[in-house]
Amino acid sequence: MHRNPDPRGTCAHEETHGHPIDGDAVESRARSYALSKGVPFTPMRQSVLALLAASGKPMSAYEIAEKVSDTRKLKAVQVYRALEFLQEAGCVHRLASRSAYFACDHLHGEGETVVFMVCAQCGAVQEAASELVARGLRGAAKTTGFRPRHPMIEVEGECAECAGTPER
Amino acid sequence: MHRNPDPRGTCAHEETHGHPIDGDAVESRARSYALSKGVPFTPMRQSVLALLAASGKPMSAYEIAEKVSDTRKLKAVQVYRALEFLQEAGCVHRLASRSAYFACDHLHGEGETVVFMVCAQCGAVQEAASELVARGLRGAAKTTGFRPRHPMIEVEGECAECAGTPER
C-alpha cells in the first residue's frame, strides 16, 4: 500500500538526492520513532508524510493542507501538528528560506552538519553532510567564544538538471 | 547628529562584533550606495537604519515600525520598503530563522560566505566570514553538480557573554 509511484531514489546516508523519496522507507522510520516514543503513527501523520515523500519537493503547510484532500479537508493547524511530529522523527525538515517542509530519507547523525541545496528553478532540495563546513563553523565560532548549537545552512542555486537546461 | 550612544564598535572587515554598530559609518555607506544608484537617502531610510544600528540587535519589521515612533507612526509596509533598500545597500541583513533584521557595518566582498551566529539568550548576532565554510559548501555542491548562488548560514547558540553567565 501507498507505494511510491516512482520508486527510484533509495539513496544511502551522506549522499544527496533529487526529487522523489522512498515513501515506505521513510514511513518505517517514522513508525519506529513513534514506537520508541510510545505514541501512535496516526493516519494524519501518515498522509502528510506520504504526500511530502511522493512530491519530493518542499511544500508550505497550507499547500499540504490543500493537497492532502483525500476526502477530508485539513486545516493548517492539523498539518502543523503532523509536521511537528515528523520533524522530531527526523523524517521532515523545514526550509526557513521558504517556510516550506520536505521529506528526508537520510539518517542524520546527532551532531551532523547538513547543507540544504535548494534549486531556485525547480525547487528541488538536495542534502549533503559536510565535515568541512562543520569545521569552518567551529572555527568561526571559536574566534569570538560563541558556542554553536543548531546550525542552519541553506544554499540557493541551480540543480544540475536545471543548470543544464538554461531555457526550459 | 544621530551619533551612536556607545560609539565603540568600529570593527574591521572579517571580524565579528557584538551589540552596537557605528551608526555614522553604516549610514555613510548607505548614502554612497544611494548616490551610486541615483536614488535619495530619505529620512525614512535614515530613521530605520539609525534605529537598527543603535539597537544592535535583530528586530522584526513591526517592532521597527513601533519604535521609530519619532512623531509619525509608521506602517509595516513602509518599514519593509526601507529595509529593502538597506538590504540592497548591504547595511542590513535579514535573519530568516527569526524573521528579523539587523544592521551590519561590515563590507562584505562579492562572493564572501558569511556566517550569522545568533545568541539564543540575548539575541545578539555576530558575523564571521569563513573561507573554510565556503570551501565546504563548494565541495558539497560539486558532488551533485549543484551550482550554488546565495548561501544562508545561521547558527543558533550562546554568545560568550551569555555562556559565561548561566543564570542571569
Place this chain on the structure above:
DNA sequence: TCCTGGGTGTAATGTTGTAACAGCACGATA
C-alpha cells in the same frame, strides 16, 4: 508646461504560525 520616475501614505489582503478548548479513543488501574 507636461511628463516621468521614484518615494510616501493608506487600505486591504495574503501568508505563515499558535493558542485555546471541547471532544474522542484507548489503555491502565482499581
Place this chain on the structure above:
DNA sequence: TATCGTGCTGTTACAACATTACACCCAGGA
C-alpha cells in the same frame, strides 16, 4: 465495569509576518 489520564482530533480565533494596489506628491528633464 467504572474511572482516569494521556494524547490525537476538529474547530475557532487570533497573532505575526509580508505584499499588492492605488492615489498622491515632488523633483528633474523635455
